[in-house]
Amino acid sequence: MSPRREHRLVFLLNVAQRRLQRWMAARSPHTGVTAAQSGLLFVLGQRDGALMGEAGAALDLGPPGISGLVDRMTAANLIERRADPDDGRAWRLWLTPAGRVAMAQSKAGLADVNARLTEGFTDAEIDVVARWLTTMQSRFPKGEDE
Amino acid sequence: MSPRREHRLVFLLNVAQRRLQRWMAARSPHTGVTAAQSGLLFVLGQRDGALMGEAGAALDLGPPGISGLVDRMTAANLIERRADPDDGRAWRLWLTPAGRVAMAQSKAGLADVNARLTEGFTDAEIDVVARWLTTMQSRFPKGEDE
DNA sequence: TCAATTTATTTCGCATGCGAACTATCTAAA
DNA sequence: TTTAGATAGTTCGCATGCGAAATAAATTGA
Numbered sequence: 001m002s003p004r005r006e007h008r009l010v011f012l013l014n015v016a017q018r019r020l021q022r023w024m025a026a027r028s029p030h031t032g033v034t035a036a037q038s039g040l041l042f043v044l045g046q047r048d049g050a051l052m053g054e055a056g057a058a059l060d061l062g063p064p065g066i067s068g069l070v071d072r073m074t075a076a077n078l079i080e081r082r083a084d085p086d087d088g089r090a091w092r093l094w095l096t097p098a099g100r101v102a103m104a105q106s107k108a109g110l111a112d113v114n115a116r117l118t119e120g121f122t123d124a125e126i127d128v129v130a131r132w133l134t135t136m137q138s139r140f141p142k143g144e145d146e
Numbered sequence: 147m148s149p150r151r152e153h154r155l156v157f158l159l160n161v162a163q164r165r166l167q168r169w170m171a172a173r174s175p176h177t178g179v180t181a182a183q184s185g186l187l188f189v190l191g192q193r194d195g196a197l198m199g200e201a202g203a204a205l206d207l208g209p210p211g212i213s214g215l216v217d218r219m220t221a222a223n224l225i226e227r228r229a230d231p232d233d234g235r236a237w238r239l240w241l242t243p244a245g246r247v248a249m250a251q252s253k254a255g256l257a258d259v260n261a262r263l264t265e266g267f268t269d270a271e272i273d274v275v276a277r278w279l280t281t282m283q284s285r286f287p288k289g290e291d292e
Numbered sequence: 293t294c295a296a297t298t299t300a301t302t303t304c305g306c307a308t309g310c311g312a313a314c315t316a317t318c319t320a321a322a
Numbered sequence: 323t324t325t326a327g328a329t330a331g332t333t334c335g336c337a338t339g340c341g342a343a344a345t346a347a348a349t350t351g352a
Contacts (some may be wrong), residue, residue, distance in 0.1 A: 009263045009272075010166065010256070011185065012279035016205045016286075017163035023286035025337085035175065036338065039157065053300060060161045064340045067302060072337070088302040089347045110156070116285045117155045121278060126155075128271050129278045130321065133158035139262045140162075140169035168340065182308065195297085199330060211309045213332060218307070235330040237316045 020113075027109060031102050037073055038067075038106035041095070044079060045103045049092045051084065060137075078102055164258075173255060177248050183219055185251035186212075187241070190225060191249045195238045197230065206283075222247055 024035040043058045044050060049059070056066030065088045070093060075135070078099035084090035096102060113130075118126050170181040189204045190196060190210070196204070202212030216239060219225045224245035230236035234254075241249060264272050 004211060010259060012276060013163050013166060014181070016279045016301060017159050018206070019286040019288070022160060034337070035156065035160070044246055060164070062340065069288065075199040081217065113156060117282070120281065125274050125278070128274045130155060130158060132267060132271070132275045133162045136162040136263070137165055138164040141163070180307070208310070209331060
């Protein structure tokens with residue numbers, strides 16, 4: 001009857017995310033590429049020329065989120081905004097040469113992160129974690145659905 | 147040889163955390179109490195009069211983090227800063243009457259959140275998740291330890 | 293064709309929280 | 323006692339990302 005002792009899941013989730021983000025940022029001080037930024041680099045690595053909205057959807061970011069991220073990465077000369085030739089409202093995002101380099105570096109760094117994220121856990125356990133995290137996405141939806 | 151398909155754990159963790167945070171904030175628009183703020187309310191509910199540093203440690207926040215949170219919650223009349231009588235550098239945090247009310251409301255809301263965080267998962271699975279999240283704290287430490 | 297609506301993106305104000313640098317106070321050592 | 327740390331908080335500039343509102347271009351319908 002007592003609530004499962006997982007009251008702390010909210011807190012644990014928050015802390016784990018912040019620790020990981022901070023750690024990743026601290027690991028590329030030379031490049032200045034953060035976790036969020038490397039996310040966009042990856043997306044463009046697979047889909048260069050994506051619309052901002054597409055990139056935002058891939059990263060689960062709303063319009064303001066992707067807009068700001070693109071601003072900062074454009075200022076850092078990692079990506080470029082180019083007008084879509086067919087739609088005057090839309091912009092497509094392209095990696096710059098420097099962005100390509102940063103993308104490759106981030107990719108390499110990710111191997112280390114992945115190792116730390118899985119070390120000491122079996123594949124089955126990691127599957128549980130991944131399933132839980134994925135489930136939380138639908139359980140705490142964007143809209144204000146009940 | 148292919149990397150475990152958990153490349154996405156970084157991303158999943160990020161998204162899950164943002165979704166949860168957004169959802170919690172959207173659920174108390176009347177009170178305006180956010181997830182971070184309810185965290186401090188809980189801490190003071192158990193340890194009213196805590197030092198800022200103690201509260202920060204309980205929430206895994208550094209000095210700037212707790213300082214800003216306290217600023218906003220003081221402005222919202224949820225808590226009070228009072229000088230420590232024994233240490234001129236230190237401040238102790240106290241719930242206001244409004245803070246006490248908000249704390250009780252947050253506590254009630256947490257039951258719902260907890261249900262959503264665990265529904266569909268066995269106790270054993272939730273234990274794995276909690277252990278994983280906890281492990282990530284030591285695996286991505288605050289200092290720049292390797 | 294032309295108004296109404298939808299869609300893509302931006303802008304604004306905000307909350308969160310970090311790292312670095314600063315201030316003020318306390319403590320310990322010479 | 324005086325001074326050299328250590329400790330508690332604050333402040334600054336920044337990155338992240340949200341909700342609400344605005345802008346501008348495309349689409350749809352009468």
